[in-house]
Amino acid sequence: xxxxxxxxNIERTFILEALAQNIRLDGRARDDFRNLDVSFGxxxxxxxxxxxxxxxxxxISAEVTKPFEERxxxxxxxxxxxxxxxxxxxxxxxxxxxQEVIVSRILEKAIRRSNAIDTESLCIIAGAKCxxxxxxxxxxxxxxxxxDASCISIIxxxxxxxxxxxxxxxxxxxxYSLAERxxxxxxxxxxxxxxxxxxxxxxxxxxxxxTLHEEQARDGEMIxxxxxxxxxxQIAKLGGVSVDALILLGCMNMTVTxxxxxxxxxxxxxxEDATHRDVGGLIAELSxxxxx
Amino acid sequence: xxIQTSLHPLSRADGSATYASPNGCSVLxxxxxxxxxxxxxxxxxxxxxxxxxxxxxxxGQVKERHxxxxxxxxxxxxxxxxxxxxxxxxxxIQVLKVPVDDKAIGRTNPQAxxxxxxxxxxxxxxxxxxxxxxxPMRCTFTSTIVALMSKTSTRDHPTIAELNAAKSLHVLTFxxxxxxxxxxxxxxxxxxxxxxxxxxxxxxxxGSPDAMIEKGEEDKSLQQHMRSVIAExxxxxxxxxxx
Amino acid sequence: MASNLVFPGDAIAGVNIPASKSLHxxxxxxxxxxxxxxxxTLAGKLEQNPKKKTANVTAPNARYIPRVGxxxxxxxxxxxxxFFHLSICPHIPQAILPQLAFEGASKKTRPQLKTxxxxxxxxxxxxxxxxxxxxxxDPSTGKSEPEGLGPITGGMVFDISTGLAARLLSSxxxxxxxxxxxxxxxxxxxxxxxxxxxxxxxxxxxxxGIYAVGRCLxxxxxxxxxxxxxxxxxKRVVQETxxx
Numbered sequence: 186x187x188x189x190x191x192x193x194n195i196e197r198t199f200i201l202e203a204l205a206q207n208i209r210l211d212g213r214a215r216d217d218f219r220n221l222d223v224s225f226g227x228x229x230x231x232x233x234x235x236x237x238x239x240x241x242x243x244x245i246s247a248e249v250t251k252p253f254e255e256r257x258x259x260x261x262x263x264x265x266x267x268x269x270x271x272x273x274x275x276x277x278x279x280x281x282x283x284q285e286v287i288v289s290r291i292l293e294k295a296i297r298r299s300n301a302i303d304t305e306s307l308c309i310i311a312g313a314k315c316x317x318x319x320x321x322x323x324x325x326x327x328x329x330x331x332x333d334a335s336c337i338s339i340i341x342x343x344x345x346x347x348x349x350x351x352x353x354x355x356x357x358x359x360x361y362s363l364a365e366r367x368x369x370x371x372x373x374x375x376x377x378x379x380x381x382x383x384x385x386x387x388x389x390x391x392x393x394x395x396t397l398h399e400e401q402a403r404d405g406e407m408i409x410x411x412x413x414x415x416x417x418x419q420i421a422k423l424g425g426v427s428v429d430a431l432i433l434l435g436c437m438n439m440t441v442t443x444x445x446x447x448x449x450x451x452x453x454x455x456x457e458d459a460t461h462r463d464v465g466g467l468i469a470e471l472s473x474x475x476x477x
Numbered sequence: 478x479x480i481q482t483s484l485h486p487l488s489r490a491d492g493s494a495t496y497a498s499p500n501g502c503s504v505l506x507x508x509x510x511x512x513x514x515x516x517x518x519x520x521x522x523x524x525x526x527x528x529x530x531x532x533x534x535x536x537g538q539v540k541e542r543h544x545x546x547x548x549x550x551x552x553x554x555x556x557x558x559x560x561x562x563x564x565x566x567x568x569x570i571q572v573l574k575v576p577v578d579d580k581a582i583g584r585t586n587p588q589a590x591x592x593x594x595x596x597x598x599x600x601x602x603x604x605x606x607x608x609x610x611x612x613p614m615r616c617t618f619t620s621t622i623v624a625l626m627s628k629t630s631t632r633d634h635p636t637i638a639e640l641n642a643a644k645s646l647h648v649l650t651f652x653x654x655x656x657x658x659x660x661x662x663x664x665x666x667x668x669x670x671x672x673x674x675x676x677x678x679x680x681x682x683x684g685s686p687d688a689m690i691e692k693g694e695e696d697k698s699l700q701q702h703m704r705s706v707i708a709e710x711x712x713x714x715x716x717x718x719x720x
Numbered sequence: 721m722a723s724n725l726v727f728p729g730d731a732i733a734g735v736n737i738p739a740s741k742s743l744h745x746x747x748x749x750x751x752x753x754x755x756x757x758x759x760x761t762l763a764g765k766l767e768q769n770p771k772k773k774t775a776n777v778t779a780p781n782a783r784y785i786p787r788v789g790x791x792x793x794x795x796x797x798x799x800x801x802x803f804f805h806l807s808i809c810p811h812i813p814q815a816i817l818p819q820l821a822f823e824g825a826s827k828k829t830r831p832q833l834k835t836x837x838x839x840x841x842x843x844x845x846x847x848x849x850x851x852x853x854x855x856x857x858d859p860s861t862g863k864s865e866p867e868g869l870g871p872i873t874g875g876m877v878f879d880i881s882t883g884l885a886a887r888l889l890s891s892x893x894x895x896x897x898x899x900x901x902x903x904x905x906x907x908x909x910x911x912x913x914x915x916x917x918x919x920x921x922x923x924x925x926x927x928x929g930i931y932a933v934g935r936c937l938x939x940x941x942x943x944x945x946x947x948x949x950x951x952x953x954x955k956r957v958v959q960e961t962x963x964x
Contacts (some may be wrong), residue, residue, distance in 0.1 A: 190810030193795050194836045195919075199876035205925050212935065212960065226574065238488045242573070246534050264614060269531060270569045273489040274509040274811045278529045278569070321534060325505065327488045491783050511783070512811040557761055560745040562848055564812070608728070611782030613745055613761035616729035652730050705764045708725055714780050714883070715945050716766055 189275040192401045200402040204390055208399065211237075216396045219246055219330070223341050223454045229368065230346030234338040237396065238328035243338040244321045245346040249360065250470040252308065252315040260307020261317040264292050266335060275346035284331075291332050291421055292322075295377050295410040296339055299418040306372035309351055309358055316348060318371065329396040333353035333410055336379040341451045345458065346371055375412040376451070378444045381409045382436045384407070391436060393443070407433070409440045480702055481600075484609050484710045490569075492610020496602035499634045502595065505601035508610040510566035518565065523558035525565045530599060534570040538594050541562045548599060551650060551659050557613040566612055570599050576637050591661055594635075598620045600650055600659070601699065608707055618658055619682040619699040620650040623674045630699055631674060633681050647671070649678040651693030653700060726760040726777055735768055735775045745848075747899055748777025748783040753922040760772030780883020784809050784915040786846040791867060791889070793913030794854060796833045801923060804833055806841075806854060808915050815852035817841060822856045822871075823864040828917045831871060838872040840919070841913050868911060875909070884941045888912045897933075903958045904929050915961040928961045 192200075197316040200210065207215065226233065230245030252259060266289050268276040278283070296302075296472030307316040316337040320339050322330065347368030349360045383403040392399060400406075405425020417437070420427075487493040490507035497503040511524055511525065518525045519683060528545040531537055548568070555567060572595065597620035604618050624635040624643035632639050645664025652658050662671070684698030697705070726732065732749065739754040748762035760766070764778040787791070788806060794806035797814055804817040817839070822831045833839070841854040856869040864870045882887075887894060889912050903905055906924025910933070914921075918937060921930030936957050938951050 190807065191795075191836055193838050194834070195838055195872065195875065195877055197836075199927070199930070203931060206927055208927060208931050208933070208961075210931070228577065230573070231574075231618070233490055240487070244534065256549065262899060265536075267531070267536075270509055270567050271493070271505065271507040271571055272489060274491070274512055274567070278531075319534075323531070324487055325571065328488065485781070490779075509811070511785070513813055544842055557745070557750065560848065598757075608763045609781075611748075611762050611764075611779035613748070613750065616760070617727055617763075653727065673851035704727060707727070711725055711764055711778075714942055715778065 188235050189397075189401070194399065197402045199429065200398065201385060204385055204392070209392070210269065211396065214400065216393045218443065219396075221337070223334050223337065223448065223451055225341075225345050225454070225458045227386040227470075230339050230342050232342035232345055233343065234334050236330045236334040236337075236394070238326055238362065240324075240326040240336050241329050241331075241334045241338045242323045242325060243342040244323070244336070245342045246319050246321070247348040247428055248304050248319075248345075249309065249358075249454065250317045251313065252311075256304075257312040258304075258313040259304040262297055262302050262304060262307075262320075263317070264289070264297060264322065264339065266322040266324070268324050268327070269380050272324040274281045276324075276327070280330055288331055289424065291379065291408055291410075291419075292339065292421045294421070295379050299410070300374050301340070301375050301377055302343065303374050304369055310353065310356070314358055318343075318346075318348075327397065327402065329398075329400045330381065330408065332379050333381050336377070336410070337447060337451065340376050340378065341454070343371055343373060344376070344451065344455055375414070375416070376448055377410045377412050377418045378447050379408055379410045380440045380443050384426055384428055388426045388432065391432060393439065409436065411444045412441070413445050415441050478557045480699070482703070482706050484706060487588045488548040490606075490610075491614070492606045492608070493604050494609055495530070495573070496598050496605065497574070498598050500636055501574065502572075502598050504570055504572050504595075504598050506568065506599070506606035506613060508566065508568050508603075508606040509563040509613055511561040512567060514565035516676060519563050524556070524561040524651065525561075526552050526556065526558070527565055528552070529567075529569040529570045530648060531569065532534060533575045533659035540590075543592055544596060544599060545598065547659070547661065547667075548603060550656070551600065551618075552603070552607075554658060555614050555616060555618060555652070556607065557615065560613055566596075566607075568603055568606065570602060583659045591646060591663055592715060593648050593661060594640055594647045596598050596661065597621065597650070600609060601703070605703065609710075614700070615699070616652040616654050616656075618650050618652045619646060619703060619704065620659065621678050621681045621699060622646060622648045623678050624633030625664070625670055625674060627717060631677055633677065645670075645673050649682070651700075653683075655683065724766045725764070726766050728761050729765045732758045732760055732766065732775070735766075736770065736773055737775060738773060742774075744785070746779075746782065746787060747775070748779060749775060751791070757784055770949045778883070781881050781887075783812075784882050784884075786843050788843050788846050790843045790914040791912070792841055792854070792915045793841060793911065793917040793919060794839055794915070795871065796835055796837045796839065797876055798834065798835060804839075806839070808852065808854075811895045813851065815843075815854050817854040817856065821854070823862065823869075823910075833871060838877060838919070840867070840869050841860050841915070842867065842869060845867075861915045872911070872919055875919050876930050876934060877917050877919050878935055879939055880918055880941045882914065884937070885912050885914050885918065887913060888918065894950075895902055895947040896936050896945075896954055899951050900933055900936060900953040900958075903954060904932065904963060908933050925963060928963055932957050932961050932963060 200301040222235040231243045383392045384405040407422040485494045491509045493507040495505045526549045528549045530541040530544045600620040623634045625645045645666040647662045650659035682699045743749045750761045751758045762777045768775040794808045804813045844853045844855045848854045908922045913921040920933045
C-alpha cells in the first residue's frame with residue numbers, strides 16, 4: 186500500500202531548528218495563511234479552492250427523495266470526501282485511509298452537525314418528499330491544509346448553490362426547471378470555517394496552515410471550527426503532544442480573526458461571481474436610474 | 478469555443494493535464510509512474526496499468542469501470558510497459574464539468590446514459606498527462622466523437638441535443654502513426670456510413686494530408702493542437718538552461 | 721519553438737549510437753533491435769553528444785529512474801542482516817546497500833544508520849529485473865572520496881526537479897549558486913542527488929544561509945528562471961533573511 190514518504194531526520198531537525206528562529210521554509214510568518222483563492226464554476230454550487238499548492242473542488246447537487254423515518258420534517262445533507270492519486274501518489278482509490286476518515290468526521294461535525302444548513306427548509310412534504318443535498322469534495326492536489334481548504338470550499342459552494350424552485354399544491358409537487366423559474370438559494374444558518382493549528386517544540390510553538398512537510402514534522406494538531414460571529418462549533422485535538430491551556434486560548438483568539446477574514450473573502454468572491462453572471466442583465470434592469 | 482488544454486496543473490502527481498472540449502466537457506488527468514504496485518497486480522514482464530475514472534457526480538459505478546477497461550486496453554498498445562516490469566503506471570481522470578442540457582433539472586440517471594460522449598476527452602487528457610509525466614510511449618494519440626445524424630449528415634463535437642437525436646455515435650482514436658487504436662460505436666449504421674465517419678474523424682484528429690496552407694486556430698487538427706501545447710511547455714522548461 | 725523538438729514515436733536520424741549499446745528508459749530513446757532505427761519515446765529536446773556517442777531526449781520534470789553510476793541521496797528505511805534498505809524516490813521499490821560498502825567498514829565496525837537517515841551513494845547496478853544496488857565507496861578504490869559518499873549529517877535536504885539536479889551535477893555553472901556564493905559569508909556546501917535532492921550546509925551563515933540557498937534553488941526550479949531573474953531572486957531572498 187502506498188504511503189506518504191516520511192521526512193528524513195535531517196529535514197525534521199532542520200524544520201524544527203528553523204522554526205525556533207522563526208523561519209518557515211516558504212518564508213511565511215507563524216500565523217500567516219498561504220495564498221487563498223476561491224473561484225466558482227459556471228454551474229451553481231461548483232467551487233474551486235486553492236490554498237498554496239493544495240487544490241480542492243466541491244460540487245453541490247440536489248435531488249428529491251424520501252426523508253428519514255425518524256426525521257420526517259427534515260431534509261438530508263451529506264458530505265463525501267474522496268482522496269485519489271490525483272492529489273498524491275500516496276492516496277489509493279477505493280480505500281479509506283485513517284486520514285480520510287478523520288477529515289470526513291471533522292467536516293461532518295463542523296458543517297453538518299452544527300446545522301450550517303437549515304434542514305427543515307429542505308422539507309417539501311413532511312414524511313414523503315424532501316431535498317437531499319450532497320456535497321462532493323474532490324481533493325485534486327495535496328500539500329497540507331486539507332481540512333481547512335475542504336471546509337472553505339464546502340461553505341463557499343453551499344452559498345453559491347441554487348436549487349430548483351418548487352410549488353406545492355396539496356399532494357402535488359411541481360419542480361421547476363432552471364429555464365422555467367429562477368433557482369433558489371439554500372437556507373444557511375451560519376458559515377462555519379475550520380482552522381488547523383500545528384504544535385512543535387513540545388507544544389510551545391504554534392503554526393497556522395502547515396504545508397505537507399510541516400505537517401509531517403509536527404508534534405500535535407488542533408482543529409477549531411468557528412463562524413464569523415465568534416461562535417465555536419467544534420474543537421478537535423486528537424491526541425498528540427499536550428499543550429498549555431493558555432496557548433490554546435491564544436489559538437482561539439487567532440481563530441476569531443482568521444475566520445472573519447476568510448468569511449469576508451468568500452463573500453467578496455461570491456459578489457464578484459454574481460456580477461460576472463449578471464453582466465448587462467438583471468442588476469442593470471433593476472437599477473432605479475433612468476437613461477435620459 | 479475552441480479546445481482548451483493545460484499541462485502540469487497539479488504539483489504532486491508526476492504528470493497532469495486538463496482538457497476542455499468545445500461542447501462544455503472538462504476533464505483533469507493525472508499520471509503517476511513508474512511506481513510500486515500491489516503484489517496482486519504485479520506482472521513479471523511488464524508494468525501494470527491502473528486507470529481510475531472519477532465521474533462528475535457521485536461515485537464511479539459500472540459505466541466508469543467500463544471506460545477504465547477501454548482506456549487501459551488502448552494504453553497497453555501505446556506505453557512502453559516492458560521497460561518497467563513489476564511496477565505500475567497509474568492514471569486517474571476526474572471529470573470536472575459536463576455539458577448541461579438547459580431543459581434538464583438534473584441528470585436523472587447518469588449510469589443509463591451512453592458511455593461514449595466522455596471517452597474521447599478522457600483519452601486526449603490521458604495522452605497529455607502521460608507525456609507530461611515523461612512516461613515512454615510508442616506514439617501519441619488523439620480521439621474524437623462523431624455523431625451520425627442521418628444518411629448524409631454527421632456532426633463532430635455534437636451538443637447534447639445532437640447526441641440524443643443521433644442515429645449512431647462513434648468514437649475513434651488515431652495514433653500519430655496514422656493507425657486506428659480504438660473504434661467504439663453505438664447505434665445503427667451501414668459500413669459505407671462507417672467509412673465516411675472514419676474519414677471525417679481522421680481529418681479531425683490528424684488533419685487532411687493534402688492541406689499545405691498554414692491553418693488558423695479553429696482549423697488545427699487535434700494532433701497539431703496537442704503538439705503545439707506540448708512544444709510551448711518544452712520551450713518554457715528549457716528556458717532556464719541558458720541561465 | 722525548439723527546433724530539435726521530438727515527440728514519442730519520431731524517428732531519430734543522424735544519431736550515431738553503437739548498435740551494441742542498450743538504451744536506458746530515462747534517455748528517451750528506444751530501438752526495437754540492434755538493426756532497427758532509433759525512435760524517441762518522450763516529448764522534449766533532442767540532445768546529442770557526438771564525442772561520447774550518446775544522445776538523449778530531455779525531460780526535466782520526469783520521475784527519477786536509477787541508472788548505473790548516478791549519485792543519489794537516499795533515505796534508510798530498514799536494515800536486514802547484511803543490507804540496508806533505502807528509498808531513493810517515494811513509491812518505488814527500495815534499493816539495497818551492503819552494510820560493508822562504506823569506507824573503512826568491516827564486520828566489526830559497521831556504520832550505525834537509523835531509519836530516515838540519509839546517505840550519499842552511487843548506483844552500482846540497476847537492471848530492470850532486480851533490486852537497485854547502491855554503494856558508498858568507489859568500487860575500484862574502496863574510498864568514499866572524491867564524491868564524498870557516505871552518511872549525511874547536518875544541513876538540510878531540498879527537493880528539486882531531476883532536470884535541475886542534472887544541471888547542477890554537470891560542469892556548467894549556474895547563476896543562482898554563483899550569486900549566492902558571493903553574497904553568503906563563508907559560502908556554502910552542496911551535494912546533489914540525481915534523484916532530485918540537494919543537500920545544503922552553511923558552516924558560517926547557519927540556518928538562515930541554508931534556508932536562503934534552498935529557497936533560491938527551489939524558486940529557480942519552479943519558475944524556470946533565467947540568469948538575470950536568478951540574480952534578482954538571490955538579492956531579494958538575501959535581503960529578506962537579513963544576511964546581506
